[in-house]
Amino acid sequence: MKYLAIMAQSALVLFAILANSGCSRTEAKQPAPQPMPVKTQTVSLEPVPRADEYVATVKSRRSASIQPQVTGTLTRILVKSGDHVRAGQVLMTIDPLKQQATVDEQRSTEAQKKALYDYNQIELERQRVLYESGVTSKQSYDQAVQAFANSKADWEAATAAKITQQRELAYYNLQAPFAGIVGDIPVHLGDYVSSQTLLTTVDENQELEAYVYIPTERAGDIRMDLPVQIVSSTGELIESSKIYFVSQQVDNALQGVLVKAPIHTSLDRFRNEQLVKARVIWSTAPTPTVPVLAVTRIGGQPFVYVAAQQGNGHVARQRAVTLGDTIGNNYAVTGGLTPGDRVIVSGTQFLIDGTPVQPTS
Numbered sequence: 001m002k003y004l005a006i007m008a009q010s011a012l013v014l015f016a017i018l019a020n021s022g023c024s025r026t027e028a029k030q031p032a033p034q035p036m037p038v039k040t041q042t043v044s045l046e047p048v049p050r051a052d053e054y055v056a057t058v059k060s061r062r063s064a065s066i067q068p069q070v071t072g073t074l075t076r077i078l079v080k081s082g083d084h085v086r087a088g089q090v091l092m093t094i095d096p097l098k099q100q101a102t103v104d105e106q107r108s109t110e111a112q113k114k115a116l117y118d119y120n121q122i123e124l125e126r127q128r129v130l131y132e133s134g135v136t137s138k139q140s141y142d143q144a145v146q147a148f149a150n151s152k153a154d155w156e157a158a159t160a161a162k163i164t165q166q167r168e169l170a171y172y173n174l175q176a177p178f179a180g181i182v183g184d185i186p187v188h189l190g191d192y193v194s195s196q197t198l199l200t201t202v203d204e205n206q207e208l209e210a211y212v213y214i215p216t217e218r219a220g221d222i223r224m225d226l227p228v229q230i231v232s233s234t235g236e237l238i239e240s241s242k243i244y245f246v247s248q249q250v251d252n253a254l255q256g257v258l259v260k261a262p263i264h265t266s267l268d269r270f271r272n273e274q275l276v277k278a279r280v281i282w283s284t285a286p287t288p289t290v291p292v293l294a295v296t297r298i299g300g301q302p303f304v305y306v307a308a309q310q311g312n313g314h315v316a317r318q319r320a321v322t323l324g325d326t327i328g329n330n331y332a333v334t335g336g337l338t339p340g341d342r343v344i345v346s347g348t349q350f351l352i353d354g355t356p357v358q359p360t361s
Contacts, residue, residue, distance in 0.1 A: 035314070035358040039346040040307050041294070043339055045286035048324065048332040053231070054212050056278035058263060058270045061207040062178055068094060069171045071194045074187060081184050085176040085202065092187075092199055096172035103169055106162040113155040120148040180204035203272045208263040210241070212278045213256030222246055227281040228261040235326060238276075239265045288337045289330040294345045295323070304337070305344040305351050307359040316344060318353040 076093035079085060127144035130136040176182075183201035187193060210230060214222055226243045245260040261278070263270060270276070295302050301320055308317040324332030337343070342359055344351065351357070 033356055035356040036347060036350065037358045037360060038307070038316070038344045038351075040342040040359040041291065041345050043288045043290065043333075043337050043341040043343055045339055046289045046327070046330070046332075047284045048287035048289065048327055049227075049281040049284045051229070051279045051281040051325070052218070053277055053279050054214065056210040056212040056230070056276050058272065058274040058276055059209055059211055060203050060205055060272040061209060062180065062204040063272050064177050064180075064202045066091060066174055066199045066202060067197060068174060068193050068195060068199065070094060070099070070168065072096075072098070072172065072192070074189055074191050074193060077185065077187075077189060079182050079185075079200075081182055081200075083182045085180065085182055087176060087178045089176045090173050091176055091182070091202075092174045094172045094174070094193065096169055099165070099169045099172060103162065103165045106158070106165045110155070110158040110162045113151065113158040117148075117151040117155040120144070120151040124148040174199065176202050178202070178204055205270065205272060208270055208272075210261045210263055210276065210278050212259050212261065212280065213251060213254045214259060214280065216250055216255050216257060218282075219250075219257050221282055222257060222259060226259075228259075229279040229281065230261075230263060230265070231277045231279055233277065238269065239263060243280075287324065288333040288339060289327060290321070290333055290337065290343050291345050292326070292329055292331055294343050294348065295321070295331060296348055305348055306337075307342040307344055307357055314357050314359055316351045316353065316355045316357050 072094040074092060075095045077091075078093070079089075079091050085091065124144045124147075127136060127141045131138065131141040180202040181204070183203060185200045187197065187199055191197075193199065210228065212228070222243070224243060224246060228241045228243055229237055230239045230241065231237055241261040241263060243259045243261050245258075247258040250257055259280075290304055294304050296305075297303070302323050303318050303320055305316040306319055307314045319336055321336030322334045324334045326332075344357065344359070
């Protein structure tokens with residue numbers, strides 16, 4: 001029995017020694033975590049524009065609606081939609097036969113008046129000679145003068161009427177007022193048209209303007225030469241311009257003030273009556289910025305990680321931020337960061353709050 005008790009005690013001592021040695025080996029296998037190398041960028045103040053975006057309409061300074069000045073039936077359509085036409089080129093013809101008959105009639109009337117004028121001119125000269133020779137009376141000579149003056153006035157009136165009718169005849173050939181591109185043609189051969197009928201349009205996309213209506217609450221901030229940026233639907237800058245016209249009236253329907261800015265971008269980018277985004281820049285102020293890739297979102301809330309000093313090292317600290325507009329590849333930060341903060345810009349997908357990091361610039 002004494003032998004068994006000694007054996008049991010020895011076993012307990014051996015178990016305790018093995019247990020202690022096992023714990024020591026386990027503790028030795030859990031070294032302190034190594035800091036993660038990360039790249040950082042020091043927050044600094046950058047000039048950030050304060051702007052508002054509005055829907056603008058692109059309009060051409062040279063855009064014409066082609067409507068006839070006379071009534072009649074369309075007999076020729078010489079162009080089609082999309083054609084490039086030169087100034088003065090005939091686009092359509094309205095049946096001119098009735099007007100041509102009027103011109104011919106007026107030309108005959110002019111010829112008749114001219115014949116009477118020529119006769120009275122000869123008669124006046126004959127009466128003058130007879131009067132000076134004492135053959136005829138002063139009354140006969142005065143009658144010849146009056147007849148000549150009347151016939152001259154009649155002939156001049158007939159000539160003017162003929163010219164007027166000839167000019168109106170030109171209205172039956174509708175011409176392009178300037179070089180441009182033909183728009184939609186809603187009419188057809190044989191249609192009866194009047195001065196209220198829209199035949200087509202001619203647009204020249206070389207002198208374009210952006211029409212921007214700014215709400216009246218910002219009317220006091222509008223000024224000449226205010227910067228305007230034309231941007232794409234994705235925010236890409238297309239062209240920078242400046243306001244060169246400010247309306248002195250408020251549009252009653254839109255309750256906005258019309259401003260205009262010229263557009264000089266190539267013709268392939270814009271068309272007349274096209275809707276675009278216009279960013280009006282009110283001012284520029286120094287604002288903290290961070291790279292877009294440094295921002296993460298949790299539940300819609302944007303965060304960044306900053307390298308914060310802790311003891312002799314650094315740890316990643318999650319910080320909520322308020323973002324402004326996108327400036328190139330950066331976000332403007334309106335809240336949450338101050339100049340001098342070191343924002344982590346790499347490996348953010350592997351970080352959690354409190355992770356030891358080794359920052360590098």
